[in-house]
Amino acid sequence: MSDDKDVLRDVWFGRIPTCFTLYQDEITEREAEPYYLLLPRVSYLTLVTDKVKKHFQKVMRQEDVSEIWFEYEGTPLKWHYPIGLLFDLLASSSTLPWNITVHFKSFPEKDLLHCPSKDAIEAHFMSCMKEADALKHKSQVINEMQKKDHKQLWMGLQNDRFDQFWAINRKLMEYPPEENGFRYIPFRIYQTTTERPFIQKLFRPVAADGQLHTLGDLLREVCPSAITPEDGEKKNQVMIHGIEPMLETPLQWLSEHLSYPDNFLHISVVPQPTD
Amino acid sequence: MEDEFFGEETFQQYCAKFIKHSQQIGDGWKWRTAKDCSDGYMYKTQFQIKTGTMASHLGTPASAQTCLPTEEALELPLDDSEVPGSTAASEVIKYEYHVLYSCSYQVPVLYFRASFLDGRPLSLKDIWEGVHECYKTRLLQGPWDTITQQEHPILGQPFFVLHPCKTNEFMAAVLKDSQKINRNVNYVTSWLSIVGPVVGLNLPLSYAKAAMQDEQLVD
Numbered sequence: 001m002s003d004d005k006d007v008l009r010d011v012w013f014g015r016i017p018t019c020f021t022l023y024q025d026e027i028t029e030r031e032a033e034p035y036y037l038l039l040p041r042v043s044y045l046t047l048v049t050d051k052v053k054k055h056f057q058k059v060m061r062q063e064d065v066s067e068i069w070f071e072y073e074g075t076p077l078k079w080h081y082p083i084g085l086l087f088d089l090l091a092s093s094s095t096l097p098w099n100i101t102v103h104f105k106s107f108p109e110k111d112l113l114h115c116p117s118k119d120a121i122e123a124h125f126m127s128c129m130k131e132a133d134a135l136k137h138k139s140q141v142i143n144e145m146q147k148k149d150h151k152q153l154w155m156g157l158q159n160d161r162f163d164q165f166w167a168i169n170r171k172l173m174e175y176p177p178e179e180n181g182f183r184y185i186p187f188r189i190y191q192t193t194t195e196r197p198f199i200q201k202l203f204r205p206v207a208a209d210g211q212l213h214t215l216g217d218l219l220r221e222v223c224p225s226a227i228t229p230e231d232g233e234k235k236n237q238v239m240i241h242g243i244e245p246m247l248e249t250p251l252q253w254l255s256e257h258l259s260y261p262d263n264f265l266h267i268s269v270v271p272q273p274t275d
Numbered sequence: 276m277e278d279e280f281f282g283e284e285t286f287q288q289y290c291a292k293f294i295k296h297s298q299q300i301g302d303g304w305k306w307r308t309a310k311d312c313s314d315g316y317m318y319k320t321q322f323q324i325k326t327g328t329m330a331s332h333l334g335t336p337a338s339a340q341t342c343l344p345t346e347e348a349l350e351l352p353l354d355d356s357e358v359p360g361s362t363a364a365s366e367v368i369k370y371e372y373h374v375l376y377s378c379s380y381q382v383p384v385l386y387f388r389a390s391f392l393d394g395r396p397l398s399l400k401d402i403w404e405g406v407h408e409c410y411k412t413r414l415l416q417g418p419w420d421t422i423t424q425q426e427h428p429i430l431g432q433p434f435f436v437l438h439p440c441k442t443n444e445f446m447a448a449v450l451k452d453s454q455k456i457n458r459n460v461n462y463v464t465s466w467l468s469i470v471g472p473v474v475g476l477n478l479p480l481s482y483a484k485a486a487m488q489d490e491q492l493v494d
Contacts, residue, residue, distance in 0.1 A: 197428065
């Protein structure tokens with residue numbers, strides 16, 4: 001269905017209008033203007049904010065600049081989470097633009113991973129892809145690829161090249177004709193209310209009787225608090241890429257079409273906003 | 276969902292046996308269950324003196340270090356007078372080791388973090404530099420594939436991790452050999468004795484004897 005291919009493009013090209021403001025206690029030589037940027041939902045903060053860094057470093061002295069880190073309403077932002085996930089989880093009920101504060105000192109060692117270079121982002125991204133394929137294909141598809149294919153996946157993401165990325169990624173979305181889907185579905189469910197950063201378990205896309213499992217089936221099994229009881233009021237939103245898919249959606253279809261470039265479904269469970 | 280070869284339940288059983296022996300010899304390993312779930316991890320805190328490499332053996336000059344430490348070398352001196360005269364600056368580092376189960380790879384994974392006594396954490400660079408000489412070559416071939424900083428899946432805090440994707444490869448040989456002589460192994464004990472030394476964690480040999488005894492009791 002050509003509609004399905006359109007979904008892949010819509011997911012890839014999703015953007016969040018963001019306003020970056022320098023933390024007020026940073027030492028500047030003159031006033032720092034806020035910096036506006038459209039952030040790709042499927043990328044990572046430290047991969048797409050070189051311009052932000054340069055903009056603020058222009059008004060600071062070299063010696064006052066240490067590793068950059070970002071924060072939203074007091075919460076340090078994990079650069080190793082996709083941008084769209086961070087927004088859905090922390091700011092989806094707020095008005096746009098997304099207001100992010102930029103820091104250059106007092107790196108929160110207990111909360112954030114360091115990002116010493118682009119190599120760190122590549123290593124993290126590839127590590128997620130490998131884990132996703134371990135779940136989908138026992139690592140067979142990704143291990144059969146050549147190094148240059150792995151590089152192409154990374155370059156496609158880094159340079160925002162949808163066709164370059166999907167030329168290789170489509171192989172990771174295939175499965176043997178005799179099966180009805182992947183071995184297990186790569187997913188992580190995030191909530192801000194738990195100490196555990198995310199829920200990740202083994203879950204098959206197809207039931208023993210051959211029926212396709214749905215998003216609702218997954219939630220009932222691994223995160224029942226996200227599901228509204230029969231006669232109860234809807235307390236939570238189950239969100240991926242800023243939308244709430246119907247709970248009847250087959251999980252296999254979601255995995256093929258709404259995964260992030262790392263091949264994981266990153267699902268946010270957030271409180272229903274009270275308008 | 277326990278239809279795979281090595282499931283979470285089996286992992287917990289291996290850890291229980293491992294910890295039982297640890298308690299017998301006072302090796303300090305404990306189990307912690309996650310607050311919201313039945314999963315959990317094995318953990319241990321250890322103090323080491325850093326004089327250049329992680330597995331520095333007190334009383335052994337650096338040039339005479341071997342890859343397989345003796346049991347005596349694992350004990351910290353109680354006072355400075357026991358440390359041989361050395362002009363190299365040395366600092367005490369606190370290591371925390373956590374053994375978790377990865378359902379994606381169906382193997383155990385070693386997480387660890389290290390800090391100086393004043394709370395300053397060690398950097399990834401410090402960790403890479405501290406890897407024992409024996410393993411340096413392998414590390415330098417692909418540092419980003421070997422040890423990186425990652426989020427602890429239960430605590431959500433930054434830890435260093437020894438990548439699990441190659442575990443099956445080297446454990447397959449161990450398991451195959453033990454099957455040949457019809458002996459069951461404690462997977463966690465065997466695995467930890469292989470990966471631990473890379474990052475300064477050594478297991479006394481008595482763990483191996485304990486694993487053999489466990490298996491004999493079952494027979």
